[in-house]
Amino acid sequence: MANKVRTRFAPSPTGYMHIGNLRTALYAWLLARKNGGEFVLRIEDTDQERYVEGAVELIYKTLADTGLTHDEGPDIGGDYGSYIQSQRRNIYAKYAKDLVERGGAYYCFCDKERLDQLRAVQEASKVPPKYDGHCSRLSAEEVEAKLAAGVPYVIRQKIPREGTTSFHDEVFGDITVDNATLDDNVLLKSDGLPTYNFANVVDDHLMHITHVIRGSEYLSSTPKYNLLYQAFGWALPVYIHVSPVMKEAGRKLSKREGDASYEDFIGKGYLKDAIINYIALLGWSPGLEQDIFTLDELAALFDISGISKSPAIFDINKLNWMNGEYIRKLSLDEFTAMAMPYYREAVKREVNYNALSALLHDRTEKFSDIPEAVDFIDALPEYDNELYVNKKMKTTAESSKSALEAVLPVMERIGEWDQAQLHDALSALIEQMGVKNGQILFPLRVAMSGKKFTPGGGVELAALLGKDESIKRLKKAIQKLS
RNA sequence: GGCCCAUUGGUCAAGCGGUCAAGACGUCGGCCUCUCACGCCGGAAACAUGGGUUCGAUUCCCAUAUGGGUCACCA
Numbered sequence: 001m002a003n004k005v006r007t008r009f010a011p012s013p014t015g016y017m018h019i020g021n022l023r024t025a026l027y028a029w030l031l032a033r034k035n036g037g038e039f040v041l042r043i044e045d046t047d048q049e050r051y052v053e054g055a056v057e058l059i060y061k062t063l064a065d066t067g068l069t070h071d072e073g074p075d076i077g078g079d080y081g082s083y084i085q086s087q088r089r090n091i092y093a094k095y096a097k098d099l100v101e102r103g104g105a106y107y108c109f110c111d112k113e114r115l116d117q118l119r120a121v122q123e124a125s126k127v128p129p130k131y132d133g134h135c136s137r138l139s140a141e142e143v144e145a146k147l148a149a150g151v152p153y154v155i156r157q158k159i160p161r162e163g164t165t166s167f168h169d170e171v172f173g174d175i176t177v178d179n180a181t182l183d184d185n186v187l188l189k190s191d192g193l194p195t196y197n198f199a200n201v202v203d204d205h206l207m208h209i210t211h212v213i214r215g216s217e218y219l220s221s222t223p224k225y226n227l228l229y230q231a232f233g234w235a236l237p238v239y240i241h242v243s244p245v246m247k248e249a250g251r252k253l254s255k256r257e258g259d260a261s262y263e264d265f266i267g268k269g270y271l272k273d274a275i276i277n278y279i280a281l282l283g284w285s286p287g288l289e290q291d292i293f294t295l296d297e298l299a300a301l302f303d304i305s306g307i308s309k310s311p312a313i314f315d316i317n318k319l320n321w322m323n324g325e326y327i328r329k330l331s332l333d334e335f336t337a338m339a340m341p342y343y344r345e346a347v348k349r350e351v352n353y354n355a356l357s358a359l360l361h362d363r364t365e366k367f368s369d370i371p372e373a374v375d376f377i378d379a380l381p382e383y384d385n386e387l388y389v390n391k392k393m394k395t396t397a398e399s400s401k402s403a404l405e406a407v408l409p410v411m412e413r414i415g416e417w418d419q420a421q422l423h424d425a426l427s428a429l430i431e432q433m434g435v436k437n438g439q440i441l442f443p444l445r446v447a448m449s450g451k452k453f454t455p456g457g458g459v460e461l462a463a464l465l466g467k468d469e470s471i472k473r474l475k476k477a478i479q480k481l482s
Numbered sequence: 483g484g485c486c487c488a489u490u491g492g493u494c495a496a497g498c499g500g501u502c503a504a505g506a507c508g509u510c511g512g513c514c515u516c517u518c519a520c521g522c523c524g525g526a527a528a529c530a531u532g533g534g535u536u537c538g539a540u541u542c543c544c545a546u547a548u549g550g551g552u553c554a555c556c557a
Contacts, residue, residue, distance in 0.1 A: 012557050047556055112555090128484055128553060154555055172487065181485050181553085189555040196557045220486055220552040243488080244550070278494095281506090285495055289505045308488095308495080311550055315493045318507040328520075362520045373518095390517080426516090441516030449517090457516040 005037030007211050009063075009070070010200065012044040013055030017062045017262040019314070020215065020245040023279040027242060028213045029068040030280070030302035040207060041073030043084045044200075046193045062262055066272050067295050072207075080207040085199050092194035095202050095232075096155045096187055104231030105187055108135035108156045109146050131156065131184045155188040157197070157224060165223040169239045171307045172216075177223050185224060197221060201228045204237055213240040240304055243311045245282060265319075269342070269367030274323040283312045292325055324365040335361050339370055346371035349378050355419075355464055359456040376449040377465070380473055383450035385481060393438035400443035401481035406433065407444055408474055411462070419463040426459060447477035 007028040011021055032039040041063065043056055060075055072078025082088055099105040108131075119129045136158060138146075147153070159182045166176040187198035194202070204212060219241045229236050247260075265275050277293055285308070286293075286301040293301070327335065336357040343353060356374065364370060375381070388400035395403075410429050414421050430440050444458030448465060462470040 010557090014557090044557065050556070108555095115555090126483070130553080156555095175486065177486065183553075186555045191555075193555090195555065200557090215551090216487075217551055217557090223486095241487095246550085282494065287496060289496085291494095291506055310488050312495090313493060315507065318494065321507055324520090363518075365519095393517080430516095437516050439516095443516095445517055451517090453518040455518075457518090459516070 003208075003210055005032055005035035005211060006040065006207070006209050007032045007037065007213055008040040008042050008204070008207065008209050009068075010042040010044050010203075010214075011059055012047065012050065013052055013059065014050065015052035015055040015058065016260075017058065018260050019262060019265070019275075019279060020260075022062065022066070022262050022275075023245060023282065024213060024215060024242060025063065025068055026066075026276060026280055027240075027284065027302070027307070028211075029070075030299050031211055031213065031240075031304070032071075033299035034302045037210070038071040039068070040078065040080075040209070041070040041075075041083060042203060042207070043074055044196065045084060045086045046189075046196065046199055048086070048191065048193070058263075066262075066276055085203065086193065088199075088203070089192055089194075091206070092188060092199060092202055093192060096194070096198065099157075099187070099228075099231055100155060102231055103158065104228065105155050105157050106136045107138070107143050107147070107153045108184075108186075109138075109151050109153050110135060111152075128181075133184060136184065152190045154186045154190050156184040157187050157228065159184055159224065159227065165226055167222050167226045167236070167239060169219070169222070169241050170304045171309055172219065172241055175219070175222075177220075179223075182224055182227075185221075197224060198228070201225050201232075205229070205232070205234045209237055211240060212237045213242065216241045216243045240307070242283060242307060243309060245279070246311050246313045269369070270319065270323050271326045274319065274326040277326075278319045278322050282314065283308055292322070320365045327364050327366075328362060330361075332357055332361060335364075339364070339367055342367050342370040343374070346374050347377050349469075351377060351464055351466075355460075359460055359464070363455050373455055376451050376454065380476070381450040383446070387446045387450070387452060388443055388481070390438075390442055393442040394436070395439060395442050397481055399439060400446070401478060403435075403440045403443045404447055404474060404478050404481070407440060408471070408478065411467070411471060411474065414467070417463070417467040419459060422459050422463055443477075444474075447474055 009025040009028050011017075011025070029039050031037070041059070043059070045051060056074070060073075063070060070076070072080065072083065074081075074083040096105060100107065110131075114134075115131075118132060122129045135156070160179045163179050164176050165179055165182070166174060168174050185197050186195050188194050200212075203209075222239060222241075226236065262275065266272065273294075276295060277291075277298075280293065280298050281291065284302075285306045286298075286303070287306060288301070330338070332354065336353055339357060339360065340353070343356065347356075360370065360373065363373070385397045388395055388397050406429060407426065410425050411422075414425055426440060426444075430437055433440070441458040445454060445461060448454075448458060448461040448470060454461060456464070465473070
């Protein structure tokens with residue numbers, strides 16, 4: 001390949017990173033890295049009304065966090081800046097006028113009233129709304145006169161009235177549409193800024209983008225972009241359109257429900273690597289029987305042919321599992337560091353956090369599960385004696401009571417209160433009594449926690465709680481069973 | 483509604499004319515075990531429907547159904 005692969009991620013600064021958008025960025029990044037090419041970041045802020053404070057910073061932060069590093073962009077520069085569209089307005093105006101001269105566009109002076117009226121009539125007669133080409137029929141003199149008189153204008157694309165336009169997409173194949181179905185869209189708005197339809201073509205060309213990766217919602221306007229490239233006499237990029245990520249059949253992931261953005265997931269205790277790994281496989285498959293991949297592995301494996309055409313439903317179950325896989329790969333220290341905010345949220349008592357982490361490490365799917373799992377540490381919850389009844393352990397309220405009564409003096413005698421001592425002492429007791437482990441240890445676990453399920457068993461919980469608290473809970477349990 | 487596109491288990495998906503139709507998540511059963519989880523073993527579960535083409539269709543073509551996208555001075 002003579003030309004270096006150059007891809008771009010061109011988000012508009014909306015204030016949050018939609019997971020589908022992030023996936024598009026990931027694919028663009030992967031394609032560039034796979035081919036030793038370049039990945040550029042461009043901010044599409046031509047809609048001034050949608051400007052959101054801090055949104056651009058969020059984009060930088062997300063890309064940096066996830067490791068999708070860009071080679072060119074507003075914050076680091078590059079040979080084809082500016083990388084912020086609102087700062088390129090002169091460029092678009094120049095090209096728009098150039099296009100008018102080439103016959104690919106025309107000035108339009110229609111005001112909002114006329115446009116609204118036109119649309120109303122079309123809707124009433126059940127005709128698809130479309131600009132009627134009114135201003136395309138203006139003579140050069142009329143245009144000059146209006147321009148001179150300072151009448152506000154936009155520049156519209158001039159679509160051939162007949163014929164068809166075709167393009168090739170790497171995932172969807174060849175697509176052909178009738179030009180008659182295409183509208184003379186606005187290219188340059190009356191505020192002098194371009195619409196997306198125009199800016200993306202001009203910028204992709206000027207920035208030497210070779211592969212355009214974007215959502216399939218742009219599929220239907222791609223013929224218009226092709227017409228633009230043709231009118232300018234520019235080379236076409238390779239098109240790669242990807243289908244959307246759905247929440248469930250018929251429903252998109254939504255911002256409102258707080259389940260759509262990267263920040264939402266991070267906030268819920270998901271690991272960035274797990275998120276990236278999961279979304280990489282949502283709509284793309286390397287065709288291997290492996291599902292855990294590092295970014296580097298993905299970059300080596302990525303191939304357009306693995307992108308699927310149909311929309312993919314986001315499966316939170318699978319993300320949970322994958323997040324658990326990543327959590328288990330953390331070292332105990334890393335786990336503790338990441339879990340700390342959640343520990344502090346739920347545990348005020350003094351405990352050995354490393355010991356706690358050892359219990360939680362294999363049992364945590366996402367960090368936000370931690371508070372609920374450790375809520376018994378600060379305060380023994382109210383519980384029912386029914387908890388002591390367990391068929392598999394062959395325990396009853398009565399057997400539990402005598403078990404705990406036997407445990408009490410043993411525990412009181414333990415000097416060095418740690419897991420090993422507790423284990424040895426209780427094992428000795430069990431052997432001496434000639435019963436199964438569960439007969440003693442299961443009731444102890446319930447007495448320590450008051451919960452049906454806990455991270456770790458009786459010995460571990462007692463070690464964690466400390467001698468005083470353990471004895472206190474033990475006595476309380478015996479009393480409760482009496 | 484017009485136009486464009488898609489359709490393999492509940493979900494992600496492999497498959498690219500001949501397979502007992504992979505794998506993963508989830509689910510179910512079992513083992514391990516001081517509960518739960520982790521781990522391990524095993525099970526159930528799919529080619530939307532109807533026509534063609536072909537010796538042979540999940541794979542190719544056409545309908546139907548369902549789903550997605552798009553029809554802005556938003557991107």
